[in-house]
Amino acid sequence: MNASRTLTVPYLARVEGEGAMHVRIKGGVVESVEVRIFEPPRFFEAFLRGRRFAEAPDITARICGICPVAYQMSAVHALEAALGVKVDGPLRDLRRLLYCGEWIESHALHVYMLHAPDFLGYPSVVHMAADHPQLVKDALALKKTGNQIMTVVGGREIHPVNVKVGGFYRAPSKAELETLVAPLERALETAVATAKFANTLTFPELTLDHELVSLSHPDEYPMNEGRLVSDRGLDISAREYQEHFVEEHAVHSNALHSHHKGVETYLVGPLARMALNRAKLTPLAQQTATEIGLETVCRNPFRSILVRAVELVFACEEALRLIRGYREPREPAVALTPRKSVGWAMTEAPRGMLYHRYQLDDQGLIEAANIVPPTSQNLRAMESDLRAFVTAHLHLDDAELTLRCEQAIRNYDPCISCATHFLKLDVERR
Numbered sequence: 001m002n003a004s005r006t007l008t009v010p011y012l013a014r015v016e017g018e019g020a021m022h023v024r025i026k027g028g029v030v031e032s033v034e035v036r037i038f039e040p041p042r043f044f045e046a047f048l049r050g051r052r053f054a055e056a057p058d059i060t061a062r063i064c065g066i067c068p069v070a071y072q073m074s075a076v077h078a079l080e081a082a083l084g085v086k087v088d089g090p091l092r093d094l095r096r097l098l099y100c101g102e103w104i105e106s107h108a109l110h111v112y113m114l115h116a117p118d119f120l121g122y123p124s125v126v127h128m129a130a131d132h133p134q135l136v137k138d139a140l141a142l143k144k145t146g147n148q149i150m151t152v153v154g155g156r157e158i159h160p161v162n163v164k165v166g167g168f169y170r171a172p173s174k175a176e177l178e179t180l181v182a183p184l185e186r187a188l189e190t191a192v193a194t195a196k197f198a199n200t201l202t203f204p205e206l207t208l209d210h211e212l213v214s215l216s217h218p219d220e221y222p223m224n225e226g227r228l229v230s231d232r233g234l235d236i237s238a239r240e241y242q243e244h245f246v247e248e249h250a251v252h253s254n255a256l257h258s259h260h261k262g263v264e265t266y267l268v269g270p271l272a273r274m275a276l277n278r279a280k281l282t283p284l285a286q287q288t289a290t291e292i293g294l295e296t297v298c299r300n301p302f303r304s305i306l307v308r309a310v311e312l313v314f315a316c317e318e319a320l321r322l323i324r325g326y327r328e329p330r331e332p333a334v335a336l337t338p339r340k341s342v343g344w345a346m347t348e349a350p351r352g353m354l355y356h357r358y359q360l361d362d363q364g365l366i367e368a369a370n371i372v373p374p375t376s377q378n379l380r381a382m383e384s385d386l387r388a389f390v391t392a393h394l395h396l397d398d399a400e401l402t403l404r405c406e407q408a409i410r411n412y413d414p415c416i417s418c419a420t421h422f423l424k425l426d427v428e429r430r
Helices: 044-048 053-061 068-083 089-120 125-131 133-154 174-178 181-198 238-244 270-280 283-291 301-324 374-392 398-410
Strands: 004-009 019-026 029-037 211-216 227-230 245-249 256-260 341-349 352-360 366-372
Touching (some): 004 398, 019 374, 029 374, 089 125, 133 174, 211 341, 256 374
Antiparallel strands (some): 341 352
16 A cells, blocks of 8 residues: 555634644555644734733633633633632632533534534534534524523623623622523533433544543532643642643644643543543533443543533533522622732633733733643644544545544634634834
């Protein structure tokens, strides 16, 4: 088998942002695999320099329209760490509730509209809707519920405006949150059905040995807080992140590739979260995972759709718990005093762990910012998956193999726009 084959997708569909794929095979050997990120870098870290710390949540929210809460939450936690304050009680619960809304809308979008068409053999959700209208209705209903949470708590469903360093500009009333109960109860039923639907899909065979990395919290399934742990013994605080992880430039990409020192590839996201935190899932989410036969440590990236479905159940169930236990805070935010300092934080975006670091001057102006999104951390694993999948499936014709490679990329629900904002920008003005 000496023929050369080249698989090229000039524009990846059903992912957020602009990217391409190129695979070259010669003599039955995969010579190169590249996920090419050609979306222009957006330099958000440079935009933040010289801004007051209070502006960071609204600026970083614009990094992504699908997961703006992840950027806001990471920013406020890092800046609060820099300023020496801790937000807890009802305000902490509101932040977790807001994150639940984002997980619901993001996972619903991915499971049904971006990934399910691959498994069911359709080029898009529009084509899928003709034969499976109820699936699309379920997706829209779930996404609407997540967006409702973001509107009530965050003030707007896309790029919420109510989040501030120290808490919120306004805390919703108990009555406002209770309007979300009925939609969430319906969403919870739909989420369980989603997991059962996902379990009917046929998954290509692929087993990979990436290091699994996620936050872990002693009392809850991780969202806003926790230490960074792995299945290979990693256990660090946000402050220690840059001692263990570095970013490297890949010549074929506008996005940096994140690398864990001494480790070939690591994986963040649903598979890692489940493997390291399953025991902390809510009761119905645990039951659903068991009923669909989802293994705790799953190393087939194609089965990540199952984990996202279980996390949908979790997010709905957790949101209901938070609403039912909510007590209105006396103040919507805690007082802050600017100081020269550095702060770090990590949270769990739907796609995986997100890292922020901010350096402030004594007036509270941002001197430096560093943001490492989940997709840039997963790019090395993504290319590794493609290489392994192509090597094992060379018998497929080019059209089918290309389709499955695209599906392998969509396993990660990559947010390419997020991954391309943080290339270094130096500006010299005279």
